[in-house]
Each structure stands twice: as structure tokens, then as C-alpha cells.
Amino acid sequence: MAAMILSARGLTRHFGGLKAVDGVDFDLAQGEIHAIIGPNGAGKTTFVSLLSGRIPVQSGSITFNGQDITRLPAHARVARGIAYTFQITAIYARLPVYDNVALAVQRQGSRALRRDTMAALARVGLDDRADQEAGTLAYGHQRLLEIAMGLALKPRLLILDEPTQGLANSEIEGFKALVRSVVPDTTVLLIEHNMDVVMDLAQRITVLNFGRLLAQGTPADIRANGAVQAAYLGG
Numbered sequence: 001m002a003a004m005i006l007s008a009r010g011l012t013r014h015f016g017g018l019k020a021v022d023g024v025d026f027d028l029a030q031g032e033i034h035a036i037i038g039p040n041g042a043g044k045t046t047f048v049s050l051l052s053g054r055i056p057v058q059s060g061s062i063t064f065n066g067q068d069i070t071r072l073p074a075h076a077r078v079a080r081g082i083a084y085t086f087q088i089t090a091i092y093a094r095l096p097v098y099d100n101v102a103l104a105v106q107r108q109g110s111r112a113l114r115r116d117t118m119a120a121l122a123r124v125g126l127d128d129r130a131d132q133e134a135g136t137l138a139y140g141h142q143r144l145l146e147i148a149m150g151l152a153l154k155p156r157l158l159i160l161d162e163p164t165q166g167l168a169n170s171e172i173e174g175f176k177a178l179v180r181s182v183v184p185d186t187t188v189l190l191i192e193h194n195m196d197v198v199m200d201l202a203q204r205i206t207v208l209n210f211g212r213l214l215a216q217g218t219p220a221d222i223r224a225n226g227a228v229q230a231a232y233l234g235g
């Protein structure tokens with residue numbers, strides 16, 4: 001198996017009595033496209049929030065690039081190469097599309113701000129909207145803008161929470177091509193509800209259910225897994 005860029009052991013986060021993430025072991029191979037799926041409330045967003053540092057870990061450990069990052073704050077994880085986008089968009093709505101990405105490009109220390117910013121926008125197909133106020137973009141395009149901001153950081157790992165939500169079918173093809181173009185330099189971990197996207201894009205899939213690991217494997221493994229079928233049909 002390829003080298004692991006990230007490993008989590010016994011990762012746990014409870015909210016009161018609710019076991020949102022409960023003792024999950026997880027390995028992400030360098031350069032793979034990995035999807036996390038599971039019924040609503042399974043703990044997917046909480047899980048990736050623990051990996052990115054948005055939510056502190058209660059117990060367990062996370063290793064990234066061979067180093068323990070369990071207690072590092074989110075910004076320190078970004079500095080180490082973990083970029084993420086979440087369901088709640090984090091764009092600067094009143095600024096032009098261009099400025100949103102330029103801020104990320106600047107943070108990365110670019111010496112060719114305009115070139116690198118336009119290149120990041122072109123990758124997600126928003127270069128022709130560079131001057132538009134970001135808040136006036138359609139929801140799906142705001143998600144693409146966030147991805148451009150994440151990619152501008154030249155991350156080792158890009159975490160995407162429901163990136164295709166709000167995209168038209170015609171735009172989903174472009175999104176899939178984009179993800180394929182960033183690996184293997186960047187490893188991609190995505191939470192995705194669109195099963196066609198998951199099965200087409202992911203090399204490996206992790207299934208969470210009630211905060212626990214239900215199954216892990218290739219798309220073919222997951223399709224054939226009886227427990228996964230039961231969790232979805234039962235949900």
C-alpha cells in the first residue's frame with residue numbers, strides 16, 4: 001500500500017451523550033481520492049472537523065505527514081498543508097471573486113499574485129467571473145470558489161464537505177475532472193452524498209454510521225457490502 005499521509009486512531013468526539021464520532025481508526029493514502037459517506041447524522045462533518053482542527057479531539061490521535069497534529073489548532077494544520085472547505089461557505093461575500101482567491105494566494109507566499117490567482121480561478125472555471133462580487137455567485141459557484149481558495153494554498157491534503165451540492169449536472173463533470181487533476185500531488189478527502197460522484201471518483205470509500213466505522217474499501221467492495229446496504233435502506 002502507498003505511504004499514509006494521514007492516520008487517525010481511536011478518534012472520538014461526543015456531544016453530551018451523543019457519540020458523534022466514536023473511536024474511529026482511519027488511514028489516508030498519499031495521493032488517493034477518498035470519499036466519506038454515511039446516512040444523515042452519521043458523524044461525517046464532525047469527523048473531518050476533527051481532522052482539520054475546527055473541533056478539538058476528545059480522545060484519540062491524528063498523525064499527518066509523520067507528525068502528531070492531534071492538539072494543533074486549525075491554522076497550524078493549514079500551515080502544514082491541510083486545506084478544507086465546509087458546507088457553510090467561508091468566502092468574503094462583499095469582495096470580488098478575484099480578491100477572495102488572491103488573499104489565499106498571498107498567504108501561500110506567491111511572488112506572481114495575478115498569474116497564480118487567475119490560474120487558481122481557471123482551474124475551477126471561474127476565471128471569467130473574477131470581477132463579480134463573490135456573494136452574488138450561485139451557491140454551487142461559491143463552493144467552487146472555496147475550492148479555488150483551498151487549492152491556492154497548494155495543500156498536501158484537500159478536504160471537501162459536500163462539494164457538489166448546488167452544482168448542475170453539467171458542472172459536476174467539470175468538478176470530477178478538477179479533483180482528478182489535483183491528485184496525486186494533493187490527496188483529496190471528500191464527504192459526498194451524490195453516489196454517482198462517489199462511485200466514479202473515489203478510489204477508496206469509508207462508511208460511517210452512528211459515529212462508528214461501518215465499512216471501508218473500494219467502490220466495488222462498498223457496493224457489495226450488506227451492512228452498508230442495510231444502513232442506507234434502514235435509514
Ligand SMILES: Nc1ncnc2c1ncn2[C@@H]1O[C@H](COP(=O)(O)OP(=O)(O)OP(=O)(O)O)[C@@H](O)[C@H]1O
Pocket residue numbers: 015018020038039040041042043044045046047
Ligand atoms: N456542535 C454540536 N453540538 C451538538 N451536537 C452536534 C454538534 N455537531 C454535530 N452534532 C450532532 O452530531 C451528530 C453527527 O453530526 P454530523 O454533522 O457530524 O453528521 P453528518 O454525517 O455530517 O450529517 P449530514 O450528512 O446530515 O451532514 C448529529 O447527531 C448532530 O446533530
